[in-house]
Amino acid sequence: MTSSPDIHPADLKVFLNHVYEYKKGVRRMVLYTVNRKYEAFAVARLKSQHIAFVIQPVTENSINLFFGRAECIRAIRHMVTRPLNQLTPEEDFILGAMLGYDICAQCERYCARKQTQPRS
Template sequence: MTAPDINPVELKVFLNHIYEYKKGVRQMVLYTTNRKYEAFAVNRLKSQRIKFVIQPVDEERINLFFGKAECINAIRLMVTRPLNLLTPEEDFILGAMLGYDICAQCKRYCTRKARRSVSN
């Protein structure tokens, strides 16, 4: 990807996530972006020696997980299908790993679990 192809506004969040990770604010990040930025993102993460996993979302977008090796190793084992197909338990664990509000994750888990029991 050449410099004119890169829109800094669209990558500002990505670069901020890297900054927060390097400062210890986050242990792991999930960043969804357009595939056209994949090469830029991968090169930046490799140059910073940050572990990552890429998960396709659709024809245009990817999920980019990056962070501590322990977290990325767990993601490789757990996130083996689209995020909307994760079990309520997997979804809860992922949210906790990403540092989301734990009470909101508990509420989300209970809602998803109740929805699943109704559909079964």
Template structure:
């Protein structure tokens, strides 16, 4: 738990900046990997701001936190039902596109993953 709002770790400052970007319309969905010790703080902040989110365990010490537009989070609920490294090349491509990653880089990543997938 974070004790004082004046003393935030760097990763939580990044998280708060993601919320700011979302609220300003710069991004429609964010994927943020956070240490579990900050998970409660992050979830409470999202609830307080009425931002839809989905938590996906990664390791014993971290979780993936997807947050953003309700329709995006609903799609993620269907898409990411397993760890991200287990997504098919197609699912990985869709996720990257949804997150706003460079589409040409996503195409390169897709082709590389497709070649190694089968």
């Protein structure tokens, strides 16, 4: 990794591990929330590895960086059109499944969100 005065390898260790796991086939898609100051580094790394990605602003200082298989990222572009906390229970469930989260935990989360969702 190239060194830069404002890039600290310890701050990006998790990101680099996610890239490694993706390249090894452990994950098909990753969601990584990162400080905007690391956006250029992360994007350059993903581009150099030919990994599809999409960026979602979170706050003034952070972004959600989705990356992985192109078909997954195409789906994310359609589904994640607003902040993640505003996803429907169904969208949240699909996203969690796409990210490889424990499916039973996703089912519990879905049911809990459906119970608290206002009826229309």
